[in-house]
Structure formats: C-alpha cells, structure tokens
Amino acid sequence: xxxxxxxxxxxxxxxxxxxxxxxxxxxxxxxxxxxxxxxxxxxxxxxxxxxxxxxxxxxxxxxxxxxxxxxxxxxxxxxxxxxxxxxxxxxxxxxxxxxxxxxxxxxxxxxxxxxxxxxxxxxxxxxxxxxxxxxxxxxxxxxxxxxxxxxxxxxxxxxxxxxxxxxxxxx
Amino acid sequence: xxxxxxxxxxxxxxxxxxxxxxxxxxxxxxxxxxxxxxxxxxxxxxxxxxxxxxxxxxxxxxxxxxxxxxxxxxxxxxxxxxxxxxxxxxxxxxxxxxxxxxxxxxxxxxxxxxxxxxxxxxxxxxxxxxxxxxxxxxxxxxxxxxxxxxxxxxxxxxxxxxxxxxxxxxxxxxxxxxxxxxxxxxxxxxxxxxxxxxxxxxxxxxxxxxxxxxxxxxxxxxxxxxxxxxxxxxxxxxxxxxxxxxxxxxxxxxxxxxxxxxxxxxxxxxxxxxxxxxxx
Numbered sequence: 001x002x003x004x005x006x007x008x009x010x011x012x013x014x015x016x017x018x019x020x021x022x023x024x025x026x027x028x029x030x031x032x033x034x035x036x037x038x039x040x041x042x043x044x045x046x047x048x049x050x051x052x053x054x055x056x057x058x059x060x061x062x063x064x065x066x067x068x069x070x071x072x073x074x075x076x077x078x079x080x081x082x083x084x085x086x087x088x089x090x091x092x093x094x095x096x097x098x099x100x101x102x103x104x105x106x107x108x109x110x111x112x113x114x115x116x117x118x119x120x121x122x123x124x125x126x127x128x129x130x131x132x133x134x135x136x137x138x139x140x141x142x143x144x145x146x147x148x149x150x151x152x153x154x155x156x157x158x159x160x161x162x163x164x165x166x167x168x169x170x171x
Numbered sequence: 172x173x174x175x176x177x178x179x180x181x182x183x184x185x186x187x188x189x190x191x192x193x194x195x196x197x198x199x200x201x202x203x204x205x206x207x208x209x210x211x212x213x214x215x216x217x218x219x220x221x222x223x224x225x226x227x228x229x230x231x232x233x234x235x236x237x238x239x240x241x242x243x244x245x246x247x248x249x250x251x252x253x254x255x256x257x258x259x260x261x262x263x264x265x266x267x268x269x270x271x272x273x274x275x276x277x278x279x280x281x282x283x284x285x286x287x288x289x290x291x292x293x294x295x296x297x298x299x300x301x302x303x304x305x306x307x308x309x310x311x312x313x314x315x316x317x318x319x320x321x322x323x324x325x326x327x328x329x330x331x332x333x334x335x336x337x338x339x340x341x342x343x344x345x346x347x348x349x350x351x352x353x354x355x356x357x358x359x360x361x362x363x364x365x366x367x368x369x370x371x372x373x374x375x376x377x378x379x380x381x382x383x384x385x386x387x388x389x390x391x392x393x394x395x396x397x398x399x400x401x402x403x404x405x406x407x408x409x410x411x412x413x414x415x416x417x418x419x420x421x422x423x424x425x426x427x428x429x430x431x432x433x434x435x436x437x438x439x440x441x442x443x444x445x446x447x448x449x450x451x
Contacts, residue, residue: 016221019221020221020222020225023286024225024229026286026287026288026362026423027288028288028361030288030360031288032288032289049184050183050184050187053187053188053191057191057194057195060195065215065218066218066221066222066284067286067289068284068286068293068295068329069199069289070198070199070202071194071195071196071197071198071199071202072195072199074191074194074195074198075192075195075196075199078188078191078192078195079188079192082184082188131196131199132289132290133290133359134290141359141360
C-alpha cells in the first residue's frame with residue numbers, strides 16, 4: 001500500500017476513534033484517554049519537522065472541533081511534533097534511522113518504543129493538563145491527571161500497536 | 172536584510188512552531204470568554220452530522236432508565252391535572268386565571284454530545300435558534316440545573332454546563348428560617364461535587380440541606396434543585412464558609428434536558444438597564 005494513503009487512512013481512523021469512542025468514555029478520577037499522540041508517533045522517520053507540525057495542527061483541530069476544547073489539543077499535538085525529532089535524535093542509533101523501518105515497537109524494539117513514546121506522551125499530556133487547568137496552586141492535581149491519563153493512554157497505545165502487528169502478520 | 176534571511180533560515184522550525192502555538196493558544200484563550208467562530212466547535216455542520224449518527228447509535232443505552240424517569244415525571248404532572256381531580260365545589264363558573272401569568276416556557280431538547288472530565292465541559296443540544304434558543308438561556312433536567320446556553324446556531328446549541336470554571340448561577344441554600352444566597356462554582360475534579368461560594372459564616376449550615384436556584388437573574392425560575400450540602404468548612408482568614416455540594420443531577424448520563432425561556436426577560440433587562448451606572 002502506498003505510504004501516503006496508509007497515513008491518510010490512519011489519520012481518519014485515529015481522529016474518529018478519538019472523537020467518537022475515547023472522548024465519550026467517562027472513566028472518572030480525571031482520566032482522559034488520548035490516542036492521537038500515537039498517530040504523530042507512527043509518522044515515518046524521513047518526514048521533516050515542519051510538515052509534521054502541519055499534520056499535527058490539522059489532527060489537533062479535528063479533535064478540538066469534536067470535543068469543544070478550542071485549540072487545547074492542537075497546542076499539545078504541535079508541541080509533541082516539535083519535540084519528536086529532538087527525542088528521536090537523542091535516543092536514535094548512531095548511524096541514524098533505517099528509512100525502511102517504521103517507528104513502531106515491532107520494528108524498533110519495545111524498549112526503544114516504550115522509552116521514546118513514553119517520554120513524548122508524558123510531555124504531551126503534561127502540557128495538555130497544564131494548559132487546561134492553568135493553576136500552579138493545583139500542581140498535584142495536574143500531576144495526578146498526567147500520570148493516570150498518560151499511563152492508561154500508553155497501555156492503550158501498546159494495545160493498538162499489537163492490533164496493527166497482528167494484522168500485518170496475517171498478510 | 173541578508174542577516175534577517177539567514178536568521179529566518181536558521182530558526183524557521185522554531186518560528187513555525189511558535190506561530191502554530193500562538194494560533195492555537197489565542198484561539199483557546201479567546202473562545203473561553205466569548206464564542207467568535209462557530210466553525211471551530213461541534214456546532215459546525217460536518218461535526219454535528221457525525222455526532223448525530225453517533226448519538227443515534229448510543230442513545231438507546233440508557234433507554235429503560237430514561238423511560239422510568241419520564242413515566243415518573245408524567246404521573247407527577249398528571250396528578251395535578253384538573254380533570255383527574257375530584258371536584259369539591261360544584262357549580263362554580265370557571266374564569267380565566269388573573270392571579271397567575273405564565274412567566275417561563277420550556278423547550279425540550281436532547282443532549283447529543285457531552286463531556287464531564289475536562290476543565291470546562293460543554294454539552295451539545297439538538298435544538299437551536301430555529302426553536303427560539305438564544306445565548307444566555309438556562310438549561311435544566313428532570314433532576315436539577317444543567318447550565319446556560321453559550322452559543323446557538325440554527326439547529327443546534329452549545330451549553331456551558333455547571334461543570335465549567337466561570338459559571339455563575341445564583342443559588343440559595345435552603346434553611347429552615349432563611350435562605351442563604353451564593354454562587355455555584357466547580358473545581359474541575361469530580362463531576363458529582365461542586366461548591367457554593369459567598370456564604371457568610373454567621374449561620375451554621377446543616378448537612379444535606381438542599382440548594383436551589385434563586386431566580387434573581389431571570390435565567391432560571393426560583394427553586395430548581397441544584398444539589399445538597401455535603402461538607403462545610405471555614406475558609407481561613409475570611410468570614411465565609413467553603414460549602415461543598417453533591418449535585419442533584421448525574422451529568423455523566425444525561426440525555427433529556429429542558430431549555431428555559433423567560434417571557435419576562437426583555438422586561439427585566441429593560442428595567443435593570445435604568446439603574447444608574449457608576450462612571451469609573
């Protein structure tokens with residue numbers, strides 16, 4: 001499958017899953033599941049940062065429209081897209097990334113994926129709740145929301161990854 | 172000039188990043204106070220259509236509970252219908268009521284999109300300006316207060332719920348001898364609990380005393396339930412109580428609501444506009 005179509009389809013699927021399924025789940029304890037960071041994470045290695053920020057902006061806009069958050073998701077996703085190359089460079093192999101591989105846990109190893117995605121997701125979630133609550137006096141609450149939502153979103157991302165992995169093995 | 176271009180070249184990634192961030196954040200900050208652009212919310216045509224499909228799919232999940240509630244409400248009102256009552260005094264002439272005049276009408280609506288775990292939570296309703304919905308009308312459900320209309324498009328509207336930061340609905344804490352006036356606030360933690368601010372601590376407040384709307388601003392009629400006092404605590408350094416309330420309505424599974432139209436609203440605002448203003 002053409003790589004561009006693949007990512008367009010992923011964009012639509014991730015946006016709709018987030019807007020229609022995960023936005024509607026009210027778990028409590030301030031937990032807010034987010035899968036759109038995984039979409040930014042799975043974009044190909046060779047994509048440069050400016051188009052990536054553009055894609056992140058669009059994705060955030062779609063999510064914001066569906067959840068009435070007016071730019072909150074956009075801001076957090078653009079921040080994540082901006083930080084992705086920096087984190088990738090920091091944890092990357094010495095000879096650079098293989099352009100044939102994808103930034104998934106089955107291509108790059110689960111420890112690399114866990115470290116990089118965990119860091120990016122943590123920063124994204126922290127920025128999101130920092131802006132949403134915007135009160136330094138309630139820093140503990142921001143941290144609580146970040147850790148609970150980030151942790152569960154991370155587990156969800158691993159689950160979605162394993163689905164993608166399984167569908168590839170069947171082909 | 173060359174230096175400038177070199178500078179732009181060097182920092183273009185950061186500049187693009189900063190530009191996108193400023194765009195997103197300015198949108199976030201301005202929209203919270205006043206809705207300028209309806210396209211960027213669930214009130215635009217495409218998003219609302221998709222949410223309607225989703226709602227069509229999920230609206231039956233709480234069907235039996237909703238039906239029980241509606242049936243209970245029906246019997247409650249049916250009991251008060253004159254034709255179901257036994258007439259004690261026969262032969263009197265029925266006259267038009269000159270003591271009571273209708274002040275509020277209610278527009279039924281359905282919640283088609285909602286959230287309760289954000290800092291500011293908005294509900295989307297399936298009624299809009301075509302049904303007479305305007306910004307600033309009150310919204311309540313069978314169990315209690317829901318919020319105030321924030322934006323109304325032709326067929327849909329957005330409700331700023333009591334689960335937002337800067338909602339200010341005037342309420343009374345209902346006591347035996349007197350009512351204590353205050354305002355509802357929400358701290359963003361639990362959709363079941365809110366707080367009431369501005370309560371002087373000269374009176375003791377009984378736990379589980381009810382909180383109802385005061386009806387001063389004309390948005391809500393008097394006496395719509397809001398919740399029950401669950402915890403009181405003195406605020407240090409101030410002569411005020413910190414009052415926690417348990418909301419009467421469960422906003423997590425809310426489907427049917429009513430929008431309040433105050434028929435005397437224009438009269439009230441026209442009258443209150445005559446209050447002489449202090450010039451700053």
